[in-house]
Amino acid sequence: MTTMVSDFEASMRKREPRAEDLIQGQTGDWEVILGLEVHAQITSKAKLFSGSSTKFGAEQNSQVSFVDAAMPGMLPVINRFCVEQAIRTGLGLKAKINLRSVFDRKNYFYPDLPQGYQISQYKHPIVGEGEIVLDMKDDRTVIVGVERLHLEQDAGKSLHDQHPAMSFVDLNRSGVALMEIVSKPDMRSADEAKAYVNKLRTILRYLGTCDGNMEEGSLRADVNVSVRKVGAPLGTRCEIKNVNSIRFIGLAIEHEARRQIEILEEGGKIDQETRLFDPKTGETRSMRSKEEAHDYRYFPDPDLLPLEFTQAWVDEIASSLPELPDDKKARLISEYGLTHYDATVLIGEGARADYFEAVAKGRDAKLAANWVTGELFGALNREGHSIEETPVTSKQLGELIDLISDGTISGRIAKDVFDSMYKTGRDPAKIVEEEGLQQVTDFGEIEAAIDAVIAANPDKVEQTKVKPQLAGWFVGQVMKSTSGKANPRVVNEILARKLGLSSDD
Amino acid sequence: MSDLTKLTLAAARDALKKKEITSSELTGAYLKEMADGGALNAYVTPTVEKAEEMAKASDAKLQKGEGGALEGIPLGIKDLFCTKDVRTTAGSHILEGFEPPYESTVTANLWRDGAVMLGKLNNDEFAMGSSNETSFYGPVVNPWRRKGSDARLVPGGSSGGSSAAVAARLCLGATATDTGGSIRQPAAFTGTVGLKPTYGRCSRWGIVAFASSLDQAGPIARDVRDAAILLGSMAGHDEKDTTSVDRPVPDYEAALGQGIKGLSVGIPKEYRVEGMPKEIDDLWTRGIEWLKAAGATVKEVSLPHTKYALPTYYIVAPAECSSNLARYDGVRYGLRVEGRDVTEMYEKTRAEGFGAEVRRRVLMGTYVLSAGYYDAYYLKAQKVRTLIARDFAEAFSEVDVLLTPTAPSAAFAIGAKSDDPLSMYLNDVFTVTVNLAGLPGISVPAGLSAEGLPLGLQLIGRTFDEETLLRAAYAIEQAAGFTAEPEAWWRA
Numbered sequence: 001m002t003t004m005v006s007d008f009e010a011s012m013r014k015r016e017p018r019a020e021d022l023i024q025g026q027t028g029d030w031e032v033i034l035g036l037e038v039h040a041q042i043t044s045k046a047k048l049f050s051g052s053s054t055k056f057g058a059e060q061n062s063q064v065s066f067v068d069a070a071m072p073g074m075l076p077v078i079n080r081f082c083v084e085q086a087i088r089t090g091l092g093l094k095a096k097i098n099l100r101s102v103f104d105r106k107n108y109f110y111p112d113l114p115q116g117y118q119i120s121q122y123k124h125p126i127v128g129e130g131e132i133v134l135d136m137k138d139d140r141t142v143i144v145g146v147e148r149l150h151l152e153q154d155a156g157k158s159l160h161d162q163h164p165a166m167s168f169v170d171l172n173r174s175g176v177a178l179m180e181i182v183s184k185p186d187m188r189s190a191d192e193a194k195a196y197v198n199k200l201r202t203i204l205r206y207l208g209t210c211d212g213n214m215e216e217g218s219l220r221a222d223v224n225v226s227v228r229k230v231g232a233p234l235g236t237r238c239e240i241k242n243v244n245s246i247r248f249i250g251l252a253i254e255h256e257a258r259r260q261i262e263i264l265e266e267g268g269k270i271d272q273e274t275r276l277f278d279p280k281t282g283e284t285r286s287m288r289s290k291e292e293a294h295d296y297r298y299f300p301d302p303d304l305l306p307l308e309f310t311q312a313w314v315d316e317i318a319s320s321l322p323e324l325p326d327d328k329k330a331r332l333i334s335e336y337g338l339t340h341y342d343a344t345v346l347i348g349e350g351a352r353a354d355y356f357e358a359v360a361k362g363r364d365a366k367l368a369a370n371w372v373t374g375e376l377f378g379a380l381n382r383e384g385h386s387i388e389e390t391p392v393t394s395k396q397l398g399e400l401i402d403l404i405s406d407g408t409i410s411g412r413i414a415k416d417v418f419d420s421m422y423k424t425g426r427d428p429a430k431i432v433e434e435e436g437l438q439q440v441t442d443f444g445e446i447e448a449a450i451d452a453v454i455a456a457n458p459d460k461v462e463q464t465k466v467k468p469q470l471a472g473w474f475v476g477q478v479m480k481s482t483s484g485k486a487n488p489r490v491v492n493e494i495l496a497r498k499l500g501l502s503s504d505d
Numbered sequence: 506m507s508d509l510t511k512l513t514l515a516a517a518r519d520a521l522k523k524k525e526i527t528s529s530e531l532t533g534a535y536l537k538e539m540a541d542g543g544a545l546n547a548y549v550t551p552t553v554e555k556a557e558e559m560a561k562a563s564d565a566k567l568q569k570g571e572g573g574a575l576e577g578i579p580l581g582i583k584d585l586f587c588t589k590d591v592r593t594t595a596g597s598h599i600l601e602g603f604e605p606p607y608e609s610t611v612t613a614n615l616w617r618d619g620a621v622m623l624g625k626l627n628n629d630e631f632a633m634g635s636s637n638e639t640s641f642y643g644p645v646v647n648p649w650r651r652k653g654s655d656a657r658l659v660p661g662g663s664s665g666g667s668s669a670a671v672a673a674r675l676c677l678g679a680t681a682t683d684t685g686g687s688i689r690q691p692a693a694f695t696g697t698v699g700l701k702p703t704y705g706r707c708s709r710w711g712i713v714a715f716a717s718s719l720d721q722a723g724p725i726a727r728d729v730r731d732a733a734i735l736l737g738s739m740a741g742h743d744e745k746d747t748t749s750v751d752r753p754v755p756d757y758e759a760a761l762g763q764g765i766k767g768l769s770v771g772i773p774k775e776y777r778v779e780g781m782p783k784e785i786d787d788l789w790t791r792g793i794e795w796l797k798a799a800g801a802t803v804k805e806v807s808l809p810h811t812k813y814a815l816p817t818y819y820i821v822a823p824a825e826c827s828s829n830l831a832r833y834d835g836v837r838y839g840l841r842v843e844g845r846d847v848t849e850m851y852e853k854t855r856a857e858g859f860g861a862e863v864r865r866r867v868l869m870g871t872y873v874l875s876a877g878y879y880d881a882y883y884l885k886a887q888k889v890r891t892l893i894a895r896d897f898a899e900a901f902s903e904v905d906v907l908l909t910p911t912a913p914s915a916a917f918a919i920g921a922k923s924d925d926p927l928s929m930y931l932n933d934v935f936t937v938t939v940n941l942a943g944l945p946g947i948s949v950p951a952g953l954s955a956e957g958l959p960l961g962l963q964l965i966g967r968t969f970d971e972e973t974l975l976r977a978a979y980a981i982e983q984a985a986g987f988t989a990e991p992e993a994w995w996r997a
Contacts, residue, residue, distance in 0.1 A: 066607060070832040072600070073587045073609060073711040075746050105828050107874070111847055116831020167847070169836065297874035299883060302718035302825050305747055 013145055013186045017230050021189040025261045030227045032257045033234060034193050035185035038200060039178050040210040041154065041218040042085045048153050048177035049076030049119065056216050060159075060170040068175040070114035075303050078103075082177040083307065085209040086126050086151050087317050089179055092207045092324055093146050095130025097314050101150075103304045107297040112156035112169050120180075122298040125150035126307065132183075132203070133326055134195040135344040144196055145184035154178050179210070185224065185234075190253040194246050197221055198348075202325050206350050214245050221249055225256045227264065235260070236270040240284050243277050252277035256284045328353055336365035345373050351387045352377070358394035363401050371397060375415065379422050391425045392418070400428040412484050413437050440485045443494065446478070449486065450494050453477045461499065468501050509534040510674040514578055514731035515758075517677060521567055521577045528567065528577025531677075532560035532621050535579045539623060539675050544995040547660075547670040549584050549642045550592050551624035559621040566619065575738050576619030581676035583667050584625040585632055586612050586722075587711040591622075595713040596630040596640035596663075599833045599858025601840040609711025610743045611680060611722045618738040623676050626666030630860045631830065632687055632715040635932040637665025638923050639862040647695060647916050648673035648991040652957035655994070658916040661691030667725045668695040672991060678726045678735050682712060684719045685818050686912075686936025689948035692725050693911035693961025696950040696989060698978070699725045700732040703968045704943035705750035707736075708743030716825040717748075719818075719940040729949060729979045733757035736971065752969065760972035761979040766800035768977060771904030775811035776935060778913065785910045785960065788952050792908055792962045795984035796977065806904060808896040811938060813889045818937040819930060820873050820886035826863075827870025833858060865926065894942040901967050906977045909935050911948040911961035935963060945971050947978045950987040959989065 012033075022029040047054055050067040067074045090097045104122040105115075127149035134142040156174035160167045181200065187193045201219060204210040212219050221244075226237035240256060243249050255277075260270050274293070275284040300306075323331070325347045332343040332353065346353045346369070355376075360368035376397060380390060400417060403409050409417060409432055420431050432438060440446060453474055454461055464470040471492075478491050495501075509531050512520065520526045539551055556579060563577035587593050587605035594600050608616070616622070629639040636659035637645040645665040647658040649672065660669040664681035668691030671679050681688040683701035692699025700723045707722040714720060724735035737758065742751040772793060777786070793803050835841035835854030842853035859867065873882035900907065912932055922929045939946040945968070948961040962981055966974030 069837055071605065071607070071838070072593070072595070072603070072713045072832070073605075073709070075710050077745060077747055107828050107831060109831065109834060109851055111834070111836050114832060114837060116834060117828050295876045297828070297871065297876075297879075299824060299828070299874055299879070302716070303714075303748065 012184060013143070015186070015188060017188065022230065023227070023257055023261060026265050029230055030257070030261050031230050032188060032190075032253070033185050033226045033228065033237070034187035034189075034253060035224040035237075036183045036187070036193060036196060037222040037224070038181045038183075038197065039220045039222075040089075040181060040200075040204055040212075042082050042177040042179055043208060043210055044079065044082050044085060044177055046079050046081070047175040048079055048082050048151065050175055052175065054176050058172055060168075061172060064171040064174065068114065068171055070116070076119060076301075078304065078307065079177065082151065083126070083309070084317060085177075086149065086179055087309075087314055088207050088321065089181075089204065089209045090127030090130065090149055091314070091318050091321055092203050092209075093127070093130035093132060093149065093181070095146055095149065096128035098124065098126055098128055099309060099311060099314070100124070101126040101307045103151075103301045103307065104298045105301045108294045110155065110158075111167065112158045112171070112174070114156065114171060114174055118153050118155065119301055119304070120152035121150035124306075132196060132199055134192060134199055135329070135340075136191065136195060139340045142187075142192055142195070144186040144192075147182040147184050149179050149181045152178050152180055190250040193223065193253055194250050197246050197249060199325070202348055206322055206324055208322075217244065220244055223249060223253060223256075225253055225260070226270070227257055227260045235264070236272050238270065238272065238284075239274050240277050241274055241287060248277060248279055251279075251282050252284055255282060259284065322350070332356075336360055336369070338365065338369050342369045342373055345377070349387060355387055355390070355394045359398045359401065361398075363398060364405065367401055367404070368398075371401060371418075375418050379418075383422075391423075392421045396421060396427055403428055403432060407439055407487065408432060409437055409439050410484065410488065413439070437485065439487045440482055443490065446482070446486050446490050447494055449478050449481050450474070450491070450498060453481065454498060464499050464501070471495055471499060471501060474499070510538055510677075512677075513727045514677050514734055518575070518578060518734070522572075524567065528560040528563040528579070528621060529557070531577065532556050532579045532623070535623055535674075535676055538673070541996050542670075542673055542675045544997065545646045545648060545669050545673055545675070546643050547627055547645050547666045547673070547675055548581070548624045549594055549596070549627045549640075549666070552591055552622055553624075555591070556621055556623050559616075563619050563621060573618035573738075574734065575615060577621060578619070579621040579623045579677050580615060581623050581626045581667060581670045581679040582612055583628050583664055583680050583682060585628055585682050585713045586680055587713065588612055588622070588625065591625065593625065593713070594642065595632070596628045596642060597833075597858065597860070597863070598641040599840045599854070600713075600838075601858075603839050605711070607711060610708035610745065611712065611739045613711075614741060615680070615738050620738070626664075626670055626676075626679055628666055629663035629687075630863050631713065631826070632663035632682055632684055632720075633826065633862050633866055634662040635686070635690060635929050636917070636919070636922065637662040637691070638919060639860050641860060644919050645669045646919070646995070648993075648995065649695060649916060649958050650991070650994065654956075657919045658958070659694065659919050661694035661912075661916065663687040664691045664699070664725060668692055668697055668699070671695070671697045671725050671727060673993070673995065678724055678731055680722060680739065681725045682715075682720055682722050683936075683940065684715050684721075684822060685940050686933040688723050688725060689936050689946055689961070689963055690912045690932060692948040693950070693959065693963075694916040696959030696987065696991070697725050697727065698729050698732045698947065698949055698982075699723070700736055700947045700971070700975075701939065701945060702736060702740060702971055703750075703945045704940075705748055706740045706945070706969065706971070708741070708746040708749045710743055710745040714829040716822040717829060718825060719822055721940070729947075729975060729982045730758060730761055732947070733761060733975050750969070755972055757971060757975055760976050763976050764800065765796065765977055765980045768796075768801040768906065768973070769904040770796050770801045770803045770977070771806035771900050771907045772803060773808045773811065773900065773907055773909060774805050775808050776909045778934065781910075781913055784954050785913060788960050788962065789908070789910050792951055792981060795981055796908065799980045799984060801977070801980075804904065806900040806907070808893075808900060808938070810889060810892045810896050814893055814938040814941060815930060815934055817886045817889045817893065818933065818941060819869070820882050821890060821941070823866040823870035824873050824883050825870065827867045827874065830859070830863070830867055862926070890941050893938055897938075897942045897944060897965075905967070905973055907965040908977075909963045909965065911935060911963040915954040915956065915958035915960055939965055944968055945974050947974055949978045949981045949985070951981060951985045952987065953989055959987070
């Protein structure tokens with residue numbers, strides 16, 4: 001789908017350019033204007049117009065019906081569940097649901113397109129305008145408009161590496177349902193574009209309408225890039241096709257924006273064209289020019305009646321929607337007093353937020369947030385585990401926090417316990433008990449340890465009288481001699497008394 | 506000609522049920538006629554063994570007093586219907602060697618009801634033509650000849666194999682399809698009855714597509730009753746075709762006896778086109794008199810957008826065909842002509858695989874859908890199509906059926922119009938409107954031309970009111986008393 005530049009300009013959100021988003025050129029600052037078309041594979045057992053399986057990784061051409069292979073006389077029949085998924089997604093994007101939409105044929109020849117046309121939606125998509133709120137790193141939010149969402153078929157796959165002189169075609173993917181989600185040209189930096197794909201992916205995963213797996217091609221993005229001098233009219237845009245990771249989206253945009261700026265600063269002009277991003281070189285290269293652009297000869301598919309459904313069905317789907325990321329974020333902030341940052345980190349995946357809530361229930365929410373986003377997520381990232389694969393259950397992490405709160409162990413010891421939990425999956429109480437990690441609060445024991453340190457360091461005692469800050473050194477020595485098990489509060493109290501300092505210092 | 510092939514479908518059915526004849530005898534008689542009728546080129550693929558097996562199976566059922574509505578009835582199948590494991594060509598070279606691994610819904614319905622398949626009938630390539638001259642497998646020859654002439658005439662198209670085979674008694678009835686008149690015009694040219702049902706009455710699943718919004722399957726039969734019986738088996742809702750309509754299939758045969766007393770018949774004044782031969786006009790007038798005599802009231806009605814129907818049709822149908830035929834690319838089935846690269850393979854395959862008329866329509870269709878022309882042609886044509894449908898809706902608020910001639914002339918000679926596509930397209934002038942509006946229409950033989958060739962009258966009905974249509978057609982048939990038959994010159 002390609003929308004005209006003029007349409008874009010009319011639909012753009014007014015935004016004041018931010019200095020940090022501008023790209024410095026030889027002749028001044030440039031603003032980057034970005035719009036994204038994301039193809040999201042619908043989570044569905046069957047294809048959009050046939051009953052064939054959509055399972056990833058099956059043997060080539062093993063999931064191909066007569067319809068998918070475009071045998072003579074075969075007719076498409078719409079998969080009701082895919083329609084429901086598109087509606088669900090539209091609702092998740094706070095978008096207008098069109099009770100009547102039309103399937104069109106997009107005609108072009110390619111060996112992996114068996115019908116010689118793709119069934120898509122052109123003038124009358126199933127979902128109209130909506131919006132996505134981006135959570136930027138600096139706690140800033142950016143609202144990006146969604147132009148439309150429409151249903152369409154995926155093509156098959158050409159395999160060029162199987163034979164020296166021939167290409168093979170795998171039609172397993174032919175006819176799989178896609179949602180094309182078109183943004184308005186509302187983004188102004190690679191970071192915003194990346195945040196957009198991230199957030200869209202999160203929403204789709206919350207809704208269960210797309211698994212968002214970019215490696216398997218379940219989510220692919222075409223990026224429209226143009227540049228302009230601040231305040232100038234929109235520049236000519238180039239479309240970068242099929243960028244298949246969020247990191248590549250950022251790299252492609254940065255390269256493409258600089259390429260365009262260089263051309264313009266040297267007095268050249270940008271040709272409207274379709275480009276490809278090469279992850280090996282980090283560059284974009286021309287795929288086809290505007291002159292070579294296909295004339296797709298869209299027209300309503302006469303094999304399919306217009307797609308019509310009732311508001312009652314939409315309402316029914318709406319009533320079954322899960323809590324969406326933005327709502328969850330607002331709730332986490334108000335209910336648990338979390339910072340925007342922590343809340344944003346937690347809502348990135350529904351399962352992460354669920355984990356947090358299970359830990360935080362009836363406990364100190366801030367402490368819970370620190371342990372979940374700090375220790376746990378840190379360990380998961382390090383080990384390359386997903387939240388679903390965590391060896392530490394939310395119940396166990398909660399128990400660990402309880403041990404800290406009731407003074408059984410110190411925060412420092414808790415980190416060691418956590419590491420052991422992560423490695424072994426054992427319960428924290430068990431680890432603490434078996435390894436004798438309980439915090440020492442016995443005054444006598446601690447006092448003895450302090451006395452030993454004081455006796456061994458009379459010079460330091462003298463210095464501390466002049467410079468009370470040196471008390472910290474004694475604390476460290478005591479902790480060391482007790483293997484960190486001494487309760488720091490008790491150590492401070494006794495030390496202050498012995499050194500003749502106020503315990504408030 | 507054996508006596509068995511003289512029976513109508515209804516008569517043969519009754520005789521089979523009464524065990525007066527067997528399906529094997531009946532089928533054998535038709536297989537012999539087929540073997541003798543090669544000069545007509547009606548069949549592209551006779552399925553002799555299959556026919557014999559099916560007849561035997563039917564006899565076993567009939568023997569036990571079992572069997573469906575068409576048990577043991579031998580039929581010819583237009584080669585546009587996909588038949589499982591039986592070569593299906595659509596009259597095109599591009600489907601070379603194609604044997605579908607599936608059976609079209611309409612033919613499956615016929616076999617479900619016990620019918621016997623004699624073979625696949627020739628047709629214009631991808632059903633594009635009005636004379637059956639565009640088939641890769643050569644023209645079909647009309648069994649009828651002009652008085653005192655041995656000039657070979659066309660049987661009409663695109664269902665020319667079906668019409669010729671029914672007229673020459675090479676089958677008891679035949680399936681056909683109608684996109685712009687392809688059932689009715691060949692029926693008119695061969696003295697047979699051709700019924701194009703309402704769009705959505707028969708499933709399109711498994712029928713090689715020409716123009717999806719216009720294509721509709723129907724029967725070509727010996728008489729109105731036979732057509733009614735065949736439609737009863739062919740029709741029905743099919744979940745695999747979302748444009749097929751879910752409503753019960755009535756007993757069409759039962760409608761015939763009901764008479765037409767009080768029926769209101771409309772005569773569309775715009776169909777009285779300039780240059781229409783007098784004998785066609787006279788036939789039309791006779792038809793009006795027959796209906797009046799049978800108790801109908803007749804009034805003139807207006808279908809003001811009729812003059813735009815042909816140009817509209819020749820935009821919509823090629824547009825859809827250009828897209829429908831894109832799948833014939835040499836990649837997965839049918840003909841492939843190798844090239845240096847995939848583009849050249851496409852070009853060579855499609856250049857060699859498609860005949861001139863198909864290429865012409867693909868080009869026209871591609872043109873009218875192209876950027877910059879879409880609004881002027883395709884979109885405008887769709888708007889006119891809506892107006893044409895509205896004309897009919899208004900007419901049907903006043904009358905029950907419409908009566909018109911089926912075609913502007915009798916059958917013409919092979920080759921007479923093949924260099925002049927426009928004059929060929931004019932053959933559809935009375936029939937395309939019905940497809941554009943999705944209505945049912947029927948052609949009934951009503952008399953002979955001065956040259957001794959059959960002429961047909963067309964009745965047009967309300968959507969899904971095939972019963973009234975058949976009732977009126979039966980009245981015309983009764984009044985016309987058309988009993989003429991072609992001389993069997995082809996039997997040599």
